[in-house]
Amino acid sequence: xxxxxxxxxxxxxxxxxxxxxxxxxxxxxHTVRAALEDLQRSQSALYRNVCDETGTLRRHLNVxxxxxxxxxxxxxxxxxxxxxxxxxxxxxSGG
Amino acid sequence: MxxxxxxxxxxxxxxxxADAAKPRRSFALRGPFGPGIPVYSTLIDTRGTxxxxxxxxxxxxxxxxxxxxxxxxxxxETKSAPAFPKDDGRALVNIWGLEAGGDKKGLWCGVxxxxxxxxxxxxxxxxxxxxISNHDxxxxxxxxxxxLCMHTIIRDGNRVLGHLNGRPLFE
Numbered sequence: 298x299x300x301x302x303x304x305x306x307x308x309x310x311x312x313x314x315x316x317x318x319x320x321x322x323x324x325x326x327h328t329v330r331a332a333l334e335d336l337q338r339s340q341s342a343l344y345r346n347v348c349d350e351t352g353t354l355r356r357h358l359n360v361x362x363x364x365x366x367x368x369x370x371x372x373x374x375x376x377x378x379x380x381x382x383x384x385x386x387x388x389x390s391g392g
Numbered sequence: 393m394x395x396x397x398x399x400x401x402x403x404x405x406x407x408x409x410a411d412a413a414k415p416r417r418s419f420a421l422r423g424p425f426g427p428g429i430p431v432y433s434t435l436i437d438t439r440g441t442x443x444x445x446x447x448x449x450x451x452x453x454x455x456x457x458x459x460x461x462x463x464x465x466x467x468x469e470t471k472s473a474p475a476f477p478k479d480d481g482r483a484l485v486n487i488w489g490l491e492a493g494g495d496k497k498g499l500w501c502g503v504x505x506x507x508x509x510x511x512x513x514x515x516x517x518x519x520x521x522x523x524i525s526n527h528d529x530x531x532x533x534x535x536x537x538x539x540l541c542m543h544t545i546i547r548d549g550n551r552v553l554g555h556l557n558g559r560p561l562f563e
Contacts, residue, residue, distance in 0.1 A: 312453065346453040349483035350476045357452045387452045 301325040302379040306332065308343065309385055315342040324383075329360060330373040332383060347385060357388045398463060400444055402431035407446040409464030425467040426458050435490040435499075445499070445515060447487030455487050457501070457515045470515035474501050477520065482507070489554075491545035502542030506533055506556045524554055 306322040313320060322340065326332035333354070337344040348354055360367045361384040367375045377383070399410040399419070406424025426448040435445040444460040446467065455474065458467040476482045482505050489502030499511040501518065507525035509518045524530075524542075533540055536557035544555040 345475075349454065350478055351481060351483050352478070353483065355452065355454060 298327065301327050301331070302377050302381070304332065304377050304379075304381040304383055306336070307382060307384040309387055311387070312343055312346050312385070315346055316340050326377055328373065328377060329362065329367055329375045329383065332377065333373065359386045359388060360384070361386060396463075398436060398442075398444070400434035400436055400446065400464065402434045402446060404430045406448075407431040407434055407458065407467070409444065409460075411464065422464055425460075425464075426456070429456075431458075432486060432488050433490045433502075435492065437492050437499075439492060440496050443514065445490050447490060447501075449486050455484050455503075457487070457490075459515055472517055474503055474509035474518040474520075476507070480520070485539070486541060488541045488543040489545045491547055491552075494547070494550065500545045500547065500552060502545045502554055504539050504541035506530070506540045506542045508542055508545070508552075508554055 303323060303325045306324055308316055308320055308322060316322065324332050324335045326335055333344065333348060336347065347358060354360060354373060362370065362375055362377065362381055367373060395414055397412040397416055401408040401410060403424065406426045406429055408421055408423035410419040410421050412419040426446065429448045429450045431446045432449050433447045437443040437445060441461065442463060444464050446458040448456040448458050450456065457470045457473050459470050460467045474487065475484060484503055486504040487501060488504055491500040493499055497512060497514040499515050501509040503509060508521040510521050511518045533556065538557050541557050542554050543557055546553040
Protein backbone atom coordinates (compact mmCIF):
# COMPACT_ATOMS: atom_id res chain seq x y z
CA UNK A 298 0.00 0.00 0.00
CA UNK A 299 1.40 3.37 -1.01
CA UNK A 300 1.40 6.58 0.89
CA UNK A 301 -1.97 7.59 2.30
CA UNK A 302 -3.86 10.03 0.07
CA UNK A 303 -4.45 13.50 1.41
CA UNK A 304 -8.14 14.36 1.72
CA UNK A 305 -10.13 17.30 3.02
CA UNK A 306 -12.62 16.86 5.83
CA UNK A 307 -15.48 19.35 5.95
CA UNK A 308 -16.51 20.05 9.53
CA UNK A 309 -20.15 21.07 10.13
CA UNK A 310 -20.72 24.42 11.82
CA UNK A 311 -21.84 23.09 15.22
CA UNK A 312 -18.63 21.07 15.57
CA UNK A 313 -16.11 23.71 14.60
CA UNK A 314 -15.81 24.84 18.19
CA UNK A 315 -14.19 21.46 18.90
CA UNK A 316 -11.40 22.00 16.36
CA UNK A 317 -10.44 25.62 16.98
CA UNK A 318 -12.99 26.92 14.50
CA UNK A 319 -11.63 25.06 11.49
CA UNK A 320 -14.15 24.49 8.71
CA UNK A 321 -11.83 22.08 6.93
CA UNK A 322 -9.12 19.70 8.04
CA UNK A 323 -6.51 18.09 5.86
CA UNK A 324 -5.82 14.44 6.67
CA UNK A 325 -3.90 11.62 5.05
CA UNK A 326 -5.79 8.33 5.20
CA HIS A 327 -6.48 5.30 3.01
CA THR A 328 -10.05 4.84 4.24
CA VAL A 329 -12.79 6.70 6.09
CA ARG A 330 -12.05 4.52 9.10
CA ALA A 331 -8.41 5.58 9.03
CA ALA A 332 -9.49 9.19 8.69
CA LEU A 333 -11.66 8.83 11.80
CA GLU A 334 -8.78 7.18 13.65
CA ASP A 335 -6.59 10.11 12.67
CA LEU A 336 -9.23 12.46 14.04
CA GLN A 337 -9.26 10.46 17.28
CA ARG A 338 -5.56 11.15 17.69
CA SER A 339 -5.33 14.68 16.38
CA GLN A 340 -8.76 16.15 17.18
CA SER A 341 -10.04 14.10 20.10
CA ALA A 342 -12.75 16.56 21.14
CA LEU A 343 -14.12 16.65 17.60
CA TYR A 344 -13.88 12.87 17.33
CA ARG A 345 -16.00 12.33 20.44
CA ASN A 346 -18.80 14.24 18.73
CA VAL A 347 -18.58 12.12 15.61
CA CYS A 348 -18.09 8.64 17.09
CA ASP A 349 -19.24 7.07 20.34
CA GLU A 350 -17.09 5.21 22.88
CA THR A 351 -17.17 2.02 20.83
CA GLY A 352 -15.81 3.83 17.80
CA THR A 353 -19.12 3.65 15.96
CA LEU A 354 -20.17 6.60 13.85
CA ARG A 355 -22.99 8.37 15.67
CA ARG A 356 -26.40 7.30 14.45
CA HIS A 357 -27.66 10.62 13.15
CA LEU A 358 -24.48 11.66 11.39
CA ASN A 359 -23.79 10.98 7.76
CA VAL A 360 -20.38 10.86 6.18
CA UNK A 361 -20.11 11.63 2.51
CA UNK A 362 -17.11 11.00 0.31
CA UNK A 363 -17.51 13.62 -2.37
CA UNK A 364 -21.22 13.29 -3.24
CA UNK A 365 -21.81 9.74 -1.96
CA UNK A 366 -22.95 8.68 1.48
CA UNK A 367 -20.55 6.02 2.76
CA UNK A 368 -23.61 3.95 3.70
CA UNK A 369 -24.12 3.50 -0.04
CA UNK A 370 -20.47 2.67 -0.58
CA UNK A 371 -18.42 0.48 1.74
CA UNK A 372 -19.25 2.14 5.04
CA UNK A 373 -16.27 3.35 7.02
CA UNK A 374 -14.10 0.99 4.97
CA UNK A 375 -14.71 3.13 1.90
CA UNK A 376 -11.37 3.87 0.32
CA UNK A 377 -10.17 7.39 -0.27
CA UNK A 378 -8.38 8.88 -3.25
CA UNK A 379 -6.15 11.95 -3.34
CA UNK A 380 -8.22 15.12 -3.27
CA UNK A 381 -11.40 13.48 -1.99
CA UNK A 382 -13.67 15.63 0.12
CA UNK A 383 -15.11 13.94 3.22
CA UNK A 384 -18.15 15.75 4.60
CA UNK A 385 -19.60 15.12 8.06
CA UNK A 386 -23.28 15.98 7.76
CA UNK A 387 -25.83 15.81 10.59
CA UNK A 388 -29.22 14.43 9.57
CA UNK A 389 -32.06 16.91 9.39
CA SER A 390 -35.60 15.85 10.13
CA GLY A 391 -38.82 17.36 11.24
CA GLY A 392 -42.52 17.40 10.67
CA MET B 393 -35.57 32.56 53.79
CA UNK B 394 -32.82 32.64 51.19
CA UNK B 395 -31.84 35.98 49.63
CA UNK B 396 -32.36 34.65 46.12
CA UNK B 397 -34.31 31.81 44.63
CA UNK B 398 -32.75 29.99 41.67
CA UNK B 399 -34.63 27.41 39.65
CA UNK B 400 -33.06 25.34 36.91
CA UNK B 401 -35.44 24.01 34.30
CA UNK B 402 -34.41 21.26 31.92
CA UNK B 403 -36.41 21.20 28.69
CA UNK B 404 -36.22 19.69 25.24
CA UNK B 405 -34.82 23.01 24.05
CA UNK B 406 -32.05 23.46 26.60
CA UNK B 407 -31.80 24.60 30.19
CA UNK B 408 -33.45 27.73 31.55
CA UNK B 409 -32.59 29.49 34.78
CA ALA B 410 -35.27 31.38 36.70
CA ASP B 411 -34.03 33.88 39.25
CA ALA B 412 -36.04 35.76 41.85
CA ALA B 413 -35.33 38.02 44.78
CA LYS B 414 -36.49 37.09 48.24
CA PRO B 415 -40.19 38.03 47.92
CA ARG B 416 -40.54 35.88 44.78
CA ARG B 417 -43.04 38.27 43.21
CA SER B 418 -41.54 37.66 39.80
CA PHE B 419 -38.84 35.54 38.25
CA ALA B 420 -36.35 36.61 35.61
CA LEU B 421 -35.90 33.86 33.06
CA ARG B 422 -32.56 33.30 31.32
CA GLY B 423 -31.77 30.86 28.58
CA PRO B 424 -32.02 28.57 26.89
CA PHE B 425 -28.43 27.47 27.43
CA GLY B 426 -27.30 24.56 25.31
CA PRO B 427 -30.08 25.72 22.95
CA GLY B 428 -32.03 23.15 21.02
CA ILE B 429 -30.60 20.23 22.96
CA PRO B 430 -32.68 18.22 25.49
CA VAL B 431 -31.68 18.56 29.13
CA TYR B 432 -32.74 15.61 31.26
CA SER B 433 -31.13 16.59 34.54
CA THR B 434 -29.96 19.68 36.36
CA LEU B 435 -28.21 20.19 39.66
CA ILE B 436 -27.85 23.25 41.84
CA ASP B 437 -24.69 22.64 43.80
CA THR B 438 -24.48 24.84 46.88
CA ARG B 439 -21.29 23.38 48.31
CA GLY B 440 -18.74 26.19 48.41
CA THR B 441 -19.09 28.59 45.49
CA UNK B 442 -22.48 27.74 43.96
CA UNK B 443 -22.41 25.93 40.65
CA UNK B 444 -25.18 24.86 38.34
CA UNK B 445 -24.96 21.72 36.23
CA UNK B 446 -27.07 20.44 33.37
CA UNK B 447 -26.91 17.35 31.21
CA UNK B 448 -27.03 18.28 27.55
CA UNK B 449 -28.22 15.17 25.75
CA UNK B 450 -27.48 15.71 22.10
CA UNK B 451 -28.83 12.91 19.90
CA UNK B 452 -26.49 13.97 17.09
CA UNK B 453 -23.20 14.67 18.79
CA UNK B 454 -23.41 12.84 22.11
CA UNK B 455 -23.69 13.73 25.75
CA UNK B 456 -22.24 16.80 27.42
CA UNK B 457 -22.28 18.18 30.95
CA UNK B 458 -22.78 21.94 31.19
CA UNK B 459 -21.55 23.92 34.17
CA UNK B 460 -22.24 27.48 35.31
CA UNK B 461 -20.11 29.25 37.88
CA UNK B 462 -22.01 32.55 37.67
CA UNK B 463 -25.40 31.43 38.93
CA UNK B 464 -26.73 30.62 35.52
CA UNK B 465 -25.72 33.67 33.52
CA UNK B 466 -23.60 31.46 31.29
CA UNK B 467 -22.81 27.78 30.89
CA UNK B 468 -19.78 26.03 29.46
CA GLU B 469 -19.07 22.37 28.80
CA THR B 470 -17.00 20.53 31.34
CA LYS B 471 -13.71 19.15 30.01
CA SER B 472 -15.28 15.73 29.51
CA ALA B 473 -18.54 13.86 29.86
CA PRO B 474 -19.12 10.39 31.24
CA ALA B 475 -18.06 7.71 28.76
CA PHE B 476 -17.78 3.94 28.96
CA PRO B 477 -14.31 2.45 28.62
CA LYS B 478 -13.66 1.50 25.00
CA ASP B 479 -13.50 -2.23 25.76
CA ASP B 480 -16.80 -2.15 27.67
CA GLY B 481 -18.90 -2.38 24.53
CA ARG B 482 -21.61 -0.04 25.80
CA ALA B 483 -22.11 3.53 24.58
CA LEU B 484 -23.75 6.37 26.43
CA VAL B 485 -27.29 7.10 25.30
CA ASN B 486 -28.42 9.67 27.82
CA ILE B 487 -27.55 11.39 31.08
CA TRP B 488 -30.53 11.05 33.38
CA GLY B 489 -29.35 12.07 36.81
CA LEU B 490 -26.83 14.41 38.44
CA GLU B 491 -26.20 14.51 42.17
CA ALA B 492 -23.65 16.20 44.39
CA GLY B 493 -21.06 13.99 46.06
CA GLY B 494 -19.84 14.04 49.62
CA ASP B 495 -16.88 16.35 49.13
CA LYS B 496 -16.75 19.80 47.55
CA LYS B 497 -16.20 18.79 43.94
CA GLY B 498 -17.62 15.28 43.83
CA LEU B 499 -20.47 14.49 41.46
CA TRP B 500 -22.51 11.39 40.68
CA CYS B 501 -24.08 10.83 37.32
CA GLY B 502 -26.72 8.26 36.37
CA VAL B 503 -26.93 7.34 32.71
CA UNK B 504 -28.56 5.20 30.08
CA UNK B 505 -27.67 2.36 29.66
CA UNK B 506 -28.14 1.90 33.39
CA UNK B 507 -24.81 2.79 34.94
CA UNK B 508 -23.29 5.16 37.43
CA UNK B 509 -20.34 7.49 36.93
CA UNK B 510 -18.42 9.54 39.47
CA UNK B 511 -16.41 12.73 39.14
CA UNK B 512 -14.03 14.01 41.77
CA UNK B 513 -13.27 17.31 40.04
CA UNK B 514 -16.58 19.00 39.38
CA UNK B 515 -17.34 17.17 36.16
CA UNK B 516 -14.06 17.59 34.28
CA UNK B 517 -13.27 13.87 34.42
CA UNK B 518 -15.46 10.84 35.06
CA UNK B 519 -14.98 7.23 36.07
CA UNK B 520 -17.41 4.36 35.76
CA UNK B 521 -18.53 2.99 39.14
CA UNK B 522 -18.13 -0.72 38.53
CA UNK B 523 -20.01 -1.99 41.59
CA ILE B 524 -23.37 -1.15 40.07
CA SER B 525 -22.47 -0.57 36.42
CA ASN B 526 -20.85 -3.99 36.09
CA HIS B 527 -23.23 -5.75 38.47
CA ASP B 528 -23.55 -9.47 37.79
CA UNK B 529 -27.01 -8.92 36.39
CA UNK B 530 -26.35 -5.64 34.58
CA UNK B 531 -26.28 -7.13 31.09
CA UNK B 532 -29.60 -8.87 31.75
CA UNK B 533 -31.53 -5.87 33.02
CA UNK B 534 -34.55 -5.03 30.89
CA UNK B 535 -35.64 -1.46 30.24
CA UNK B 536 -38.77 0.15 31.59
CA UNK B 537 -40.85 2.50 29.52
CA UNK B 538 -38.28 5.28 29.76
CA UNK B 539 -35.40 3.08 28.71
CA LEU B 540 -32.73 1.21 30.62
CA CYS B 541 -31.49 4.08 32.70
CA MET B 542 -30.34 5.08 36.14
CA HIS B 543 -32.64 8.05 36.46
CA THR B 544 -32.39 9.03 40.12
CA ILE B 545 -29.48 9.22 42.52
CA ILE B 546 -30.01 9.96 46.19
CA ARG B 547 -27.11 10.57 48.54
CA ASP B 548 -27.59 10.06 52.26
CA GLY B 549 -24.33 10.72 54.04
CA ASN B 550 -21.96 8.09 52.74
CA ARG B 551 -24.77 6.04 51.24
CA VAL B 552 -25.59 6.43 47.57
CA LEU B 553 -28.87 5.10 46.30
CA GLY B 554 -29.46 4.66 42.61
CA HIS B 555 -32.80 3.89 41.04
CA LEU B 556 -32.87 2.01 37.77
CA ASN B 557 -35.93 2.28 35.62
CA GLY B 558 -38.06 -0.79 36.23
CA ARG B 559 -35.63 -2.28 38.79
CA PRO B 560 -35.36 -2.17 42.58
CA LEU B 561 -33.36 0.56 44.32
CA PHE B 562 -29.65 -0.22 44.56
CA GLU B 563 -27.44 0.92 47.44
